[in-house]
Amino acid sequence: EVQLVESGGGLVKPGGSLRLSCAASGFTFSSYSMNWVRQAPGKGLEWVSSISSSTSYIYYADSVTGRFTISRDNAKNSLYLQMNSLRAEDTAVYYCARGSGGDYNFDLWGRGTLVTVSS
């Protein structure tokens, strides 16, 4: 089955760190760009970060630049997001999403993992 499964979310204090993972299956992971998109409770979608299939290109939203790091392990079919210096405004459901056909629209999404930043 073609799917993405996120893990690693939870409750963390402001200033803390968390590492999200996304396990891919059912498709050739190494051929696709991968992305993180988040959604704060009751709010809209916000793009967080993207990484190309070969890791040659990496992009971040201004709101997370310098604090978050995206990476991937094509041998393990896995995507990661290292989140440091977390703030209350980072509270959201974080979705892993596959880039479609070399572009950066998202044709496959995981169910998401909730990150709550609170003291």
Add this chain to the structure above:
Amino acid sequence: EIVLTQSPGALSLSPGERATLSCRASQSVTSSYLAWYQQKPGQAPRLLIYGASSRATGIPDRFSGSGSGTDFTLTISRLEPEDFAVYYCQQYGSSPLTFGGGTKVEIK
């Protein structure tokens, strides 16, 4: 940064009616790299349209996208009960990638 403004914010319609959703960009979207997503409560978004007018795999033909430059439209020709949801547009022609604020299509 390209800002996407969706209108209306909410749309109250009956099953069988036509829905027309607008997405306006603050500057021209490169190569019509504009996508539409549907999101239902508690679910991840689903890709409906990419490249402004191409339907994603498995999307019914009652969904259609049009537009170029700064003005884009998603049309649902005849609303089915499962179409009541929130719809987002996204531009992916330039970084940062951006989403519109969403249009909620609700049952009248």
